Amino acid sequence: MYNFEYTNPVKIIFGKESISRLKNEIPQGSRVLMLYGGGSIKGNGVYQQVKASLKDFDHLEFAGIEPNPRYETCMKAIEMVRRENIDFLLAVGGGSVIDATKFVAAGALYSGDDPWDFFSQRYIIEPEDALPIGAVLTLPATGSEMNGNTVVTRESTREKLSFGSPKVLPGFSILDPVTVFSLPDKQVANGVVDAFIHVMEQYLTFPVNAPLQDRFAESILQTLIEEGPKVLGNRQDYDAAANFMWSATLALNGLIATGVPQDWSTHLIGHELTAFHGIDHARTLAVVLPGVMNLKRKSKQDKILQFGERIWGIKEGTIDERIDQTISRTVSFFESLGVPCRLSEYGVPEETIRKISERFKKRGSKLGEKEDIDYSQVEKILFDRM
Ligand code: NZQ
Numbered sequence: 001m002y003n004f005e006y007t008n009p010v011k012i013i014f015g016k017e018s019i020s021r022l023k024n025e026i027p028q029g030s031r032v033l034m035l036y037g038g039g040s041i042k043g044n045g046v047y048q049q050v051k052a053s054l055k056d057f058d059h060l061e062f063a064g065i066e067p068n069p070r071y072e073t074c075m076k077a078i079e080m081v082r083r084e085n086i087d088f089l090l091a092v093g094g095g096s097v098i099d100a101t102k103f104v105a106a107g108a109l110y111s112g113d114d115p116w117d118f119f120s121q122r123y124i125i126e127p128e129d130a131l132p133i134g135a136v137l138t139l140p141a142t143g144s145e146m147n148g149n150t151v152v153t154r155e156s157t158r159e160k161l162s163f164g165s166p167k168v169l170p171g172f173s174i175l176d177p178v179t180v181f182s183l184p185d186k187q188v189a190n191g192v193v194d195a196f197i198h199v200m201e202q203y204l205t206f207p208v209n210a211p212l213q214d215r216f217a218e219s220i221l222q223t224l225i226e227e228g229p230k231v232l233g234n235r236q237d238y239d240a241a242a243n244f245m246w247s248a249t250l251a252l253n254g255l256i257a258t259g260v261p262q263d264w265s266t267h268l269i270g271h272e273l274t275a276f277h278g279i280d281h282a283r284t285l286a287v288v289l290p291g292v293m294n295l296k297r298k299s300k301q302d303k304i305l306q307f308g309e310r311i312w313g314i315k316e317g318t319i320d321e322r323i324d325q326t327i328s329r330t331v332s333f334f335e336s337l338g339v340p341c342r343l344s345e346y347g348v349p350e351e352t353i354r355k356i357s358e359r360f361k362k363r364g365s366k367l368g369e370k371e372d373i374d375y376s377q378v379e380k381i382l383f384d385r386m
């Protein structure tokens with residue numbers, strides 16, 4: 001096992017009717033900005049519950065954060081925060097709203113010219129400070145409610161980039177599984193696939209003798225495989241919704257990444273597909289992951305075989321046959337949730353693959369746990385998925 005440090009200070013308040021506990025978590029006297037998306041929270045009662053809990057706080061609203069939140073929109077929120085002397089941010093929504101809020105929290109206190117620097121100069125320019133954040137999660141998927149990552153898209157340049165900082169960790173996140181009841185099928189499927197692939201990015205690398213982390217990871221995968229279809233089949237199944245919600249949070253709160261190598265190539269390639277074609281985040285991952293597994297079948301061999309055997313019960317055949325079966329079972333699982341896994345099914349032309357490969361070439365990117373996926377391999381992975 002590798003050496004590691006692990007801190008996760010996010011307070012999780014989980015369960016039915018937990019949204020009303022908001023008022024106890026925000027410091028008294030705060031001037032709050034509530035940020036949300038396109039209005040789903042007004043249809044499912046979450047807005048009303050949040051407003052009731054905020055009634056004794058001086059607060060304003062910022063609505064209209066898009067899925068795959070836009071830099072341009074976040075900059076408007078930053079302006080508002082500065083103009084209105086806001087000192088607490090409350091994100092109410094899915095990963096997009098929480099991510100946007102993190103960027104706003106750090107951007108509002110940035111002394112440089114353009115807070116996009118956090119993304120474009122990641123690891124060089126990092127937030128020195130950020131406003132405090134609380135979150136009410138309405139969509140289990142990204143883990144944003146319990147991590148310090150944010151992903152934002154800049155419309156003008158069609159770039160989708162991320163940064164991570166402990167400064168933007170939410171102080172608390174409220175997870176009420178009842179919010180799942182109003183999710184459309186597509187978002188449930190996206191959430192299951194995104195959480196599943198978060199686990200894969202931290203698990204499907206090479207063995208470092210970390211059996212506990214492996215089994216944590218496998219238990220999350222197994223739970224998503226069992227509970228995801230239950231949620232899709234019956235949106236009112238509270239227990240299934242709760243199991244799905246907690247699995248998605250644990251998939252990306254840093255726990256299963258302790259002491260093990262991490263890949264993240266599927267995400268970095270997937271982000272480009274969203275940047276160029278606006279395809280839902282999880283769907284890009286369902287397309288790319290099988291290509292990464294196929295291309296990296298040698299360097300990931302031990303973990304693919306372990307995953308195939310422990311998760312899908314694949315024990316028979318040559319090594320290559322078992323790897324092929326494992327990839328195909330994984331694809332079938334995504335497809336069974338209604339998520340297509342081929343680029344052609346999203347109307348992506350070959351020209352996009354060349355543009356993406358060109359971007360990675362220019363950036364000099366080397367992806368994957370061994371940093372051995374360069375632009376030409378990215379191109380191979382994507383052509384394999386046409
Ligand atoms: O905008 P509203 O009207 O609220 O509707 C949203 C949106 O249209 C809707 N929705 C959310 N909760 C709902 C609901 N509809 C009905 N009932 C509810 N309870 O769902 C749609 C999608 O929401 P969004 O927040 O975009 O989805 P998700 O949570 O999947 O977030 C995706 C974003 O997170 C980033 C992705 O790249 C993408 O930009 N990610 C963030 C990560 C992180 N911070 O760690 C990691 C991930 O890998 C990912 O990259």
Ligand code: ZN
Nearest residue numbers: 142194198267
């Ligand atoms: Zn993801």
